[in-house]
Amino acid sequence: MGETRFESALADCLDEGLETTLAEARKGSREAFDALIRRFEKKVMKTALYLTGNLADAEDAAQEVYIKIFRFLPAQREEGKLERWIYRITVNAVRDLRRRRVLRLPIELFVAAVRPRDPVVQGEVRGRLLGALGRLSFRERTAFILTQLEELETSEVAEILGCSPVTVRGHVHSARAKLRRSFRDLKEYAWTVL
Structure with missing residues (x-):
């Protein structure tokens, strides 16, 4: 089923909003950077949690991701690839974390596909x-x-x-x-x- 006109218009507005936020964050706006992080923080945390299996390690990796985004955002110019760039940073942050220390025991992950009643x-x-x-x-x-x-x-x-x-x-x-x-x-x- 195709996208409705409303959904298409909403996506365009969100993309324009992201472009504006991105431009402001690149200029050093703390508010714009915070808005950018809020937009991607669930994806970063979920990916880091799945990769580490541990909430504390996922939070550590996410902090590294945010620092790297802040540090390298002005140099990142591939507009259409921002989300992919953030995933790459997340994967690399987890990889670096694993190299630095042995991971802690895992906590429960979201097991949406399996829900036994017992x-x-x-x-x-x-x-x-x-x-x-x-x-x-x-x-x-x-x-x-x-x-x-x-x-x-x-x-x-x-x-x-x-x-x-x-x-x-x-x-x-x-x-x-x-x-x-x-x-x-x-x-x-x-x-x-x-």
């Missing part, structure tokens, strides 16, 4: 999901999260990770296979999309 099974499913995500390589986890949960295009994820789209698809395929194996004996609760 709390015991629900806990087991969450535990398996966290464990399975933790066993994926950084690139597999990042490719899976950005394409499947954040719904970015393969080409965008390839640019963020600095690899080809074919490589991204390979990482996603490998991640799905590993996640499926983790849910092998819980067929009724397993993600059907994996």
